[in-house]
Amino acid sequence: MSDLLEFRDIWVEYGDKIVLERVNLSIAEGSFVAITGPSGAGKSTFLRLALGQESPAKGQVFLDGKVLAPQCDPDRGVVFQRYSVYPHLTVLQNVLLGLEFAKSPVLGRLWGRARRDAVAIATEMLTAVGLQHNLHVYPSALSGGMQQRLAIAQALVKHPRVLLLDEPFGALDPEIRLDMHELILKLWAERRLTILMVTHDLPEAFKLGTRVLRIDKRRRDPQAPHRYGSDIVSDVSPDKAAALPADLATLLLPRPEET
């Protein structure tokens, strides 16, 4: 597997607050990277860097060896815990929209053959996530799990290489979460995706991830918590973790440079 994404000496700062400092990380194509860490550590900020929504104060992010463009593009799709879908559009329209704007950036509308082709692609995507019987309903008529299925379809319809998931299953019941795990693993394998997923749920991270990262501060100043940012403090592959003690919290090994 070759590296698809590389974060090189990244710093993110808001005013005098340092959120991420000296982050160096390479991600191989086809990885499923689960990102864990305490609240406020900078996990979502890290995802926004990969999305191109956040520019580092220092350092660079590379996609396929090229500096990442400072905007979202079809190479990357994203799903958030909530509010990823448009409530005023039907299920089908939600997924069509991305295709329409890709082909008709000004009007966001397609006609004739181009529209029929787009409808076929969107319907196929919705079938892949199990929403083929709900094409013409509005998101408010869907359960939480179905809304996340829709958000995943919306993120994947333009065949991104990287899928960014920010606590996508955090608001779902445990049973629905298990269905979503199955779905995301299926899509990951079938579409040869590289996935970066933020989760607070360690068992979920270890179940899904081929690599589990922990983002946290290495140094703390109690008088000035904003003074130090977070870095990747551990980086574990679950097969390695399987040999370790049962308490998942202790499974997150220090990175080699810390030892």
Ligand SMILES: Nc1ncnc2c1ncn2[C@@H]1O[C@H](COP(=O)(O)OP(=O)(O)OP(=O)(O)O)[C@@H](O)[C@H]1O
């Ligand atoms: N636009 C912004 N302006 C100022 N501070 C920001 C901004 N965006 C994020 N932050 C700060 O950066 C820090 C990291 O935020 P981030 O959302 O990345 O954390 P997180 O690890 O995803 O947290 P959580 O698990 O609670 O979602 C927080 O202290 C947050 O307040």
